[in-house]
Amino acid sequence: MVRCEHCNTGYSAGNGCFGCGHDLGRGLEALSPAWRRRFALIEQAGGPTFEKIRTLPLRERFRAAFNVWALFFGPFYFMAKGMWKRAITLTVALIGSNFAVNVILAAMGAPEGAADAAFHAGGPVTFAAVCNLAYYKAKVLGDWGWW
Structure with a gap:
């Protein structure tokens, strides 16, 4: 995972920042902060496979899933x-x-x-x-x- 140069939030290479919206591709800059937060949680959980979901607190698991x-x-x-x-x-x-x-x-x-x-x-x-x-x-x- 790459870190945003503006807010230090993690983001996938080529997709853009989920935290501040910098350099987002595919129209992600139009997402609400809540959706950017959910997407960041999904990234922390291991992406589409959710292989690291157990590393998140229960409340964050619920928000992601x-x-x-x-x-x-x-x-x-x-x-x-x-x-x-x-x-x-x-x-x-x-x-x-x-x-x-x-x-x-x-x-x-x-x-x-x-x-x-x-x-x-x-x-x-x-x-x-x-x-x-x-x-x-x-x-x-x-x-x-x-x-």
Whole structure:
């Protein structure tokens, strides 16, 4: 990791500073301070792999890996951030897995819709847990793909 010459915050080479916004590429200078802080935490956690996430305090882990806005607004928040492909992919995956689990449970004799409650809670949590990393991949790594 390279250090910014203006504020001494770490940043990835070629991407720019998450602390002060100096020399940012790919439009990162337009990010809010909160997003720059989240991206810096993701960098400290080891980037997209989160291999060093345990080195962060629990509160910082939560900030790096969980997004409350995505919890409440799910695919709409993703689309507002320009990640419509990921919104579609996650929505279809959640609906498909809900259907599959309900079919399996029905075959086992469980009442109809037995898995629905878990998916009603699990869907928003999935969007919240994926959002920060997905936005990091999009803005920093240029990965605007489907997954």
